[in-house]
Amino acid sequence: MSIESIRAYPLAIPVEPGQHRTSWGEYRSLGLLLVELRTTDGLVGYGEGLARHAPRAYAAIVEDVLAPMVLGRRPADVVRIWRDMAYSYSGRVGGIAYEALSAVDIALWDLLAKQARMPLRELLGGGGDGWVECYASAVSWRAEETAFRQVEQCLALGLRTIKLKLGSPADEAIAWARRVHAHVAGRARLSADANGAYDLPDAVRVGSALADLGFAWFEEPFLPHDIAAYRALAGRVPIRLAAGEGEFSAAAAHELIASGAIGLFQPDCARAGGITETRRMIAMAEALGVAYAPHVGGGGAVSAAANLHLAAASTACANYECMIFPQPLRSDLAGGPVAEASQMVDGGLRPPDGPGLGIIIDEVVRDRFMVAAPAGRGA
Secondary structure, three states, rough: OOOOEEEEEEEEEEEEOOOOEEEOOOOOOOEEEOOOEEEEOOOEEEEEEEEOOOHHHHHHHHHHHHHHHHOOOOHHHHHHHHHHOOOOOOOOOOOOHHHHHHHHHHHHHHHHHHHEEEEEEEEOOOOOOEEEEEEEEEEEEHHHHHHHHHHHHHHHOOOOEEEEEEEOOHHHHHHHHHHHHHOOOOOOOEEEOOOOOOOHHHHHHHHHHHHOOOOOOOEEEOOOHHHHHHHHHOOOOOOEEOOOOOOOOOHHHHHHHHHHOEEEOOOOOOOHHHHHHHHHHHHHHHHHOEEOOOOOOOHHHHHHHHHHHHHHHHEEOEEEEOOOOHHHHOOOOOOOOOOHHHHOOOOOEEEHHHOOOOOOOHHHHHOOOOOOOOOOEEO
């Protein structure tokens, strides 16, 4: 069995006002890259890359750069294919190139598990029933009417931990955290995500206030590269720090994981080199005693399924990011919802049961949200 064709579909959806507001600003649209691999014996594998902006650029990378390294090769060669794709770039790894690579790699693992006729989590070595505890993500920053409605939605669905977005200035962030905490009134535990909004002095102030309120963790107070700030903050606030969604490679993630600064590592396989490289990161975190919790963000059905399979296969997984804002590419792209709160049992989720990722793409929905005609190569 070999790869006969590869197709890249740049997709995007509009986002309702107020639904997804962070310290970076308000998202009015979200994009992703869907990759479809077909084999000579008729199997189809799906992958997804994080592509918030300009998803057509990602499709061009797959078509012009990565496709020649994949076509004609066996899915069983996934690690060697990953190496060829990753080493085709000069300089430091990351960015659009790695997000596009991630989509191809996930599709290869989907094919491998389908060939083995087992769910991906089982191929990855996950035992048990695959149940993973979830937390709600994320209550919008400074959008009170929307935010409180989101909180009540989370509580009605039985989510036990709810993450809210924070931004700057620090005084407003602290006041906002207190307002949401008062509204929740002990009905769930809270955590906070700043998306890199602070310098060290402000992060100390915000982190101390969150600790006083009993927040579970303080996520991304700094930009991903500022490991020194994470170390300094960890020694000054009594709250678990979380980071990792901005990491692209295991080599780069090692400094963060080994720093002793974070207690929750949050890679996203739709960004961090797919299943192949994200597995290396998770193993590193587990070996160093750091809990793992995948980032999902605005991803679609393939990303949600892939990250949930990884979470279910890991003995280091603490929880799974269950997104609460409407996302048709997550709820409709695979013919029904994937890893959504409405599917929870006892506050957790199980990955789809079918072979591979356990999902089939609805081509009508795919085509409805396509930014441009799909790039195609091969048969």
